[in-house]
Amino acid sequence: MAWRDSRRSRQRLLLFMSAIVLGIAALVAINSFGDNLAQSIDDQARELLGADLVLSANDSTKEKLFYPLLDKVAPTTSRKLNNQSLVVTSPYEYTREISFASMVSFPKSQGVRLAQVKHLSPGDYGGGGSNDYPYYGEWQIIPQSAEKLWRSNLHRAPKTNYALVDDGLMIQFGAKVGDSVNVGGTSYKIIGRVLKTPGQSAVTTTVAPTVFLPFVAEGLIQRGSRVNYKYYFRFDTDRDVEKIAKRIGPALEKAGVSYDTVEGRKKQTGRSFADLTKYLSLVAFVALLLGCVGVASAVQLYVKEKVTSVAILRTLGASGRQAFLIYLLQTALMGLIGAIIGALLGSIVQLVLPRVFGNFLPITVETALSGPAILGGIGTGLLISVLFPCCPY
Amino acid sequence: MSILRVENLTKTYSSGGRDLTVLHSVNFTLEPGDTFSIVGPSGSGKTTLLGLCAGLDRASSGSVYLNDIRLDTLNEDQRAAIRNQYVGFIFQNFQLLPTLTALENVMVPLELRGEKGAAKTAQALLERVGLGQRGHHYPTQLSGGEQQRVSLARAFANRPKLLFADEPTGNLDADTSSTVVDLLFELNREAGTTLVLVTHDMELAARTQRIIRIKGGTVINDRMTELLND
Ligand SMILES: Nc1ncnc2c1ncn2[C@@H]1O[C@H](COP(=O)(O)OP(=O)(O)OP(=O)(O)O)[C@@H](O)[C@H]1O
Ligand SMILES: [Mg+2]
Numbered sequence: 001m002a003w004r005d006s007r008r009s010r011q012r013l014l015l016f017m018s019a020i021v022l023g024i025a026a027l028v029a030i031n032s033f034g035d036n037l038a039q040s041i042d043d044q045a046r047e048l049l050g051a052d053l054v055l056s057a058n059d060s061t062k063e064k065l066f067y068p069l070l071d072k073v074a075p076t077t078s079r080k081l082n083n084q085s086l087v088v089t090s091p092y093e094y095t096r097e098i099s100f101a102s103m104v105s106f107p108k109s110q111g112v113r114l115a116q117v118k119h120l121s122p123g124d125y126g127g128g129g130s131n132d133y134p135y136y137g138e139w140q141i142i143p144q145s146a147e148k149l150w151r152s153n154l155h156r157a158p159k160t161n162y163a164l165v166d167d168g169l170m171i172q173f174g175a176k177v178g179d180s181v182n183v184g185g186t187s188y189k190i191i192g193r194v195l196k197t198p199g200q201s202a203v204t205t206t207v208a209p210t211v212f213l214p215f216v217a218e219g220l221i222q223r224g225s226r227v228n229y230k231y232y233f234r235f236d237t238d239r240d241v242e243k244i245a246k247r248i249g250p251a252l253e254k255a256g257v258s259y260d261t262v263e264g265r266k267k268q269t270g271r272s273f274a275d276l277t278k279y280l281s282l283v284a285f286v287a288l289l290l291g292c293v294g295v296a297s298a299v300q301l302y303v304k305e306k307v308t309s310v311a312i313l314r315t316l317g318a319s320g321r322q323a324f325l326i327y328l329l330q331t332a333l334m335g336l337i338g339a340i341i342g343a344l345l346g347s348i349v350q351l352v353l354p355r356v357f358g359n360f361l362p363i364t365v366e367t368a369l370s371g372p373a374i375l376g377g378i379g380t381g382l383l384i385s386v387l388f389p390c391c392p393y
Numbered sequence: 394m395s396i397l398r399v400e401n402l403t404k405t406y407s408s409g410g411r412d413l414t415v416l417h418s419v420n421f422t423l424e425p426g427d428t429f430s431i432v433g434p435s436g437s438g439k440t441t442l443l444g445l446c447a448g449l450d451r452a453s454s455g456s457v458y459l460n461d462i463r464l465d466t467l468n469e470d471q472r473a474a475i476r477n478q479y480v481g482f483i484f485q486n487f488q489l490l491p492t493l494t495a496l497e498n499v500m501v502p503l504e505l506r507g508e509k510g511a512a513k514t515a516q517a518l519l520e521r522v523g524l525g526q527r528g529h530h531y532p533t534q535l536s537g538g539e540q541q542r543v544s545l546a547r548a549f550a551n552r553p554k555l556l557f558a559d560e561p562t563g564n565l566d567a568d569t570s571s572t573v574v575d576l577l578f579e580l581n582r583e584a585g586t587t588l589v590l591v592t593h594d595m596e597l598a599a600r601t602q603r604i605i606r607i608k609g610g611t612v613i614n615d616r617m618t619e620l621l622n623d
Binding site for chain 1: 476
């Protein structure tokens with residue numbers, strides 16, 4: 001009966017349904033995106049950091065402090081081999097990164113701009129120095145072979161003047177692989193364009209594009225230059241890095257060294273995107289609110305139309321419950337269908353959202369269907385479609 | 394055992410702080426199978442009386458016994474159940490559900506009872522009123538006379554003991570009226586239903602066994618038609 005009766009008022013119900021569809025679609029899309037974002041941050045926090053632990057300081061002398069601190073919580077072991085030579089094993093390895101701002105110029109286009117210059121080298125202490133940063137995640141460099149060339153050059157002596165340059169910077173000055181770039185009076189050959197490095201989004205590199213140099217030439221760092229030193233650590237898998245960080249953290253901070261761990265990065269990234277998700281939730285909420293207004297007006301029309309029908313049904317002996325159910329069932333059914341369509345639509349839209357926001361995010365948002373978001377959306381749709389008709393007008 | 398007994402029925406509407414007494418102490422009793430009409434000028438309270446008899450509204454004082462069940466002690470849903478069980482309705486403006494087809498409209502009282510085979514019973518009734526082929530049409534696709542025939546079929550669907558007809562021909566032309574009225578009396582006779590007919594039409598009223606006249610909410614005349622015709 002409920003179904004049959006709905007035939008003639010399908011148009012009204014369709015209006016009602018489309019309001020629900022849009023509201024729920026927005027809700028599901030944004031909640032799914034939020035869920036996926038959180039999941040991706042969780043999954044990729046290590047790649048964001050590129051290491052287990054990152055220490056940063058603004059002068060080179062601090063590196064001396066790490067070793068004794070670390071040695072207390074993660075000591076190196078040494079043992080003598082038969083031939084009396086000493087083998088030191090360290091539970092960690094680390095890469096040192098020096099970065100500072102410098103003017104770079106592209107002779108071909110005569111373009112000049114301030115860029116972030118970075119140089120990576122093995123750490124000096126604890127026998128754990130390595131050059132293999134990033135330990136997690138990867139550089140995206142074109143051509144791919146440039147990374148190998150780059151790393152082998154680091155072990156050569158003397159090193160060749162090779163440089164890796166940020167993609168955006170190269171585009172800005174129309175530079176190609178094989179061109180040269182001048183930094184502090186020295187010319188380097190560009191062997192690859194860097195698309196992505198761990199923890200950086202396209203947007204942050206636009207603000208401070210990076211040029212990687214194989215060595216820091218004499219005089220490039222002048223007195224008073226602001227230089228940042230970062231130390232990327234990778235620990236043996238059996239080490240609890242969070243615990244280590246917690247134990248040496250206070251001493252490090254006292255020495256003016258800040259530290260970052262995977263957990264910390266997760267929290268921090270989560271926090272900075274909490275604002276984005278919050279904003280998006282607000283958008284979804286407004287969409288839903290508008291949807292509700294649509295539902296309310298559609299339902300109002302519908303109810304107006306049905307008042308006589310209910311009266312007739314009552315006259316023919318329908319109980320209040322029967323009459324109510326017949327019409328509630330209709331709106332609930334339409335609400336359910338609307339909500340399901342909305343959830344579907346929302347799930348499709350959320351597949352597109354990462355493409356829209358992709359450049360702003362330091363991570364790749366894996367798009368998966370979010371069960372809670374979909375169920376929540378359908379539930380909400382059903383709820384408003386059942387509650388609004390019950391409201392007195 | 395009476396099928397409908399009305400005792401000292403009084404109805405007062407109060408609106409805008411003023412009281413309007415529409416029915417003053419109305420009394421009558423109907424035996425099963427009676428045919429009965431209520432006549433009176435417009436606004437005299439006929440529809441109000443019918444509504445009270447069917448338990449659609451509550452009296453201000455007095456009581457209505459339908460099949461010896463006192464209506465004013467029951468709640469809305471209980472009265473609705475009584476209606477579904479014992480009462481059929483025909484209205485001046487048909488009151489078919491616009492969203493349902495003719496057949497489905499006839500099925501409604503049966504479905505509300507949860508009766509099986511509603512479609513079959515309804516189809517038979519439609520055939521009885523000569524609309525066997527029109528079951529799939531919506532009310533708007535039917536003429537007034539046809540709609541009233543559908544509502545006749547609907548009224549008899551639950552085999553009511555009591556049929557209330559409020560000016561069933563009020564919206565129909567003379568020819569259509571006579572078809573509908575003939576059908577009404579035929580069906581009524583076949584089913585042995587007690588008929589309560591409200592009408593302006595004295596000729597129509599004369600076809601029932603008994604007529605009461607009301608004016609200003611008071612019964613001014615109550616007699617058997619045989620006497621009237623004499
Ligand atoms: N809900 C109501 N509130 C106030 N007054 C009402 C209400 N319903 C009916 N009335 C009044 O009660 C009186 C009787 O109305 P009723 O409909 O019973 O008359 P009727 O005899 O059926 O008239 P008609 O022949 O025109 O159908 C009228 O004066 C009407 O204005
Ligand atoms: Mg009337």
